[in-house]
């Protein structure tokens with residue numbers, strides 16, 4: 001009986017969660033789902049209602065129009081009128097310094113910073129003032145990446161999705177398999193707003209109660225719940241042993257929608273592969289994975305409803321007209337209120353003190369509590385961002401400080417990059433997060449963006465999560481933050497490949513499954529010699545040669 005229900009639920013899942021009316025009918029709370037809901041007590045009636053809703057949808061009832069709020073076309077255009085994104089090809093540290101100072105002085109929004117280029121968003125009227133502050137070499141080393149930001153935003157908005165245009169053939173093909181492949185999964189055919197994501201997470205918990213649990217990390221500044229899925233199935237061996245845990249986060253920066261969809265895609269892939277793929281089953285027996293698709297729910301909601309390109313949280317600052325803190329400059333390890341980002345109007349503003357940002361504080365408190373009271377040992381934070389295709393390892397705050405397991409961090413990062421390249425040919429660069437945030441040759445003065453107070457540094461240093469990375473996803477600038485929905489599945493697939501490599505490494509297999517052997521336990525002993533005999537991968541060699 002239950003099998004049939006699950007099959008029906010799976011077939012209707014992706015339809016139901018996109019229709020709020022049915023979500024309510026199934027007893028779900030889209031905005032502030034309380035963690036105290038006793039959902040375990042009513043799975044049967046829950047699934048029955050869900051099944052009935054799905055059947056109605058599949059066989060005739062007309063879907064009602066979605067009432068979710070979102071950007072109306074006219075305001076989407078008006079908001080960004082006459083704005084553009086310029087790319088500067090930077091070759092010297094003098095150029096970096098000049099560009100950093102000029103961008104900070106004009107409060108410009110720096111979209112990406114890499115070894116080779118810096119992308120900056122601005123109004124047309126700001127182009128001349130900016131260029132006048134730059135050395136002549138930089139004035140000619142720039143090109144227009146997005147010439148009409150208003151149109152680019154408009155073109156990228158998921159309008160059709162929210163008019164409940166659901167094709168019958170898609171719905172029926174989804175119904176032919178109990179757990180349809182994620183690539184054919186309606187949920188991943190477009191970006192999803194927060195209420196839909198939360199309903200989807202609740203449904204996953206209901207469908208896979210054996211190894212999926214909906215958990216709350218805490219509440220945001222505007223009191224939205226920060227939702228998470230804990231995925232894992234500890235074998236009943238030794239309950240006193242700390243439970244090794246990997247945290248995967250997205251949506252720290254509101255406009256980086258691909259980070260949220262990718263967390264969801266990877267969660268879905270691990271959940272549905274459990275019991276089918278040997279390595280994943282083994283991984284989820286030894287480790288819990290906690291997926292947090294939207295750490296910054298206020299900012300993400302704002303990016304859906306008002307300003308698609310919003311980055312920070314929505315917390316009030318001491319300047320009335322400049323809201324929001326940058327959650328990746330808000331954590332308490334090596335936090336700095338560096339001059340360039342001391343202004344609340346700055347896109348990198350980290351607050352007046354460490355952990356002033358509510359959402360950063362909530363994640364840290366939750367993690368501390370898990371460590372102290374729930375016998376959890378954090379092994380790694382995988383913090384997804386966009387864009388520029390980089391795998392960044394600690395420390396972000398300084399290139400002078402050496403993380404104790406630097407060589408292993410580099411090696412694993414290189415392996416992750418290779419796993420992605422083998423999966424689909426995409427190239428991700430590997431470097432220290434400090435290089436991703438600063439200019440290399442003169443760190444004291446040429447910062448484009450301070451790296452202090454970063455989430456990966458805090459997890460690495462304060463919790464001993466020694467396999468922590470920030471991964472900047474696709475693309476390398478064609479669309480930037482406005483990555484079209486067609487990239488959701490390919491991005492999800494490549495990060496799933498990366499996470500499988502990562503998990504395999506943590507199991508002590510170094511890319512080769514050796515389940516018969518007693519595996520090392522990197523969470524307990526990150527400096528274990530178990531990894532020392534692995535030759536450096538090609539990526540790492542290339543990286544070292546480049547230095």
Ligand SMILES: [Zn+2]
Pocket residue numbers: 252253256385386
């Ligand atoms: Zn980001």
